Amino acid sequence: MTKAVTSMTIFDVDHYSDDERQTIVDSYPAHERKARAEGIPQLGSGKIFPIEEEFLKESAPVIASEWVRIVGIDFGWDHPTAATWIAWDRDADVYHLYDCYKQKEQTPVIHAAAIKPKGDWIPVAWPHDGHQHDKGSGMALRDQYRDQGLKMLDNHATWESGGNGVEAGIQLMLDLMKTGRFKVAEHLQDWFDEFRLYHRKDGKIVKEYDDLMAATRYALMMIRFAETSPKPTNMEFTSEW
Secondary structure, three states, X not given: OOOOOXXXXXXXXXXXXXXXXXXHHHHOOHXXXXXXXXXXXXXXXHEOOOOOHHHXXXXXXXXXXXXXXXXXXXXXXXOOEEEEEEEEEOOOOEEEEEEEEEEOOOOHHHHHHHHHHHOOOOEEEOOHHHHOEOOOOOOEXXXXXXXXXXXXXXXXXXXXXXXXXXXXXXXXXXXXXXXXXXXEEOOOHHHHHHHHHOEEEOOEEOOOOOHHHHHHHHHHHOHHHOEOOOOOOOOOOOOOO
16 A cells, blocks of 8 residues: 655645735744744744744845854754854844854864864854863863864853853844844754754753754854954065165
């Protein structure tokens, strides 16, 4: 016996007009529209960021020279090490997440080799566990990445007040999303996969599949240390004969 699964969205239903389909989709809460209309997994009322992802998406931005940039990193082994790159247009007060990376069960050497080519001058924000020392080398994680040429910030990610509360970071991200000041390059599928599934259970954040979300939060926490791209130096040579 042959079995097959056919997936259909509301846009495949012929007995609705385009206007009727749109009216139905618009009747759903913003964070449920992808799930209800297109079958893309979402997590309903437990979703931490109840924002329609289309509201965040943008084409890969052209980063102006005056925008400041920072990288956020979340360390992992069994779960991935993740990094996100943010460029902040300070004049418009808009944050552009333009790149991301995640990989599990690899060493700092491998992760740094992937991160460094994207700009070894970009400051890297990192979490408190970067102070932990590796049993083999005896070096802190932060220092292992620094030895590989990354510009690790001196201190772990904190707010300007000195705290490092997760809820404060989530609230900041949500406020930026709601006001149209947080944009994500539309091709970053790994980031959007986590965004869809980032949720709470019994009021508590589920600490699974959240590596890029955490890296994003660290970058925003330390955005005050973001820097502009260094200007190329022009070497002038003179010769006298």
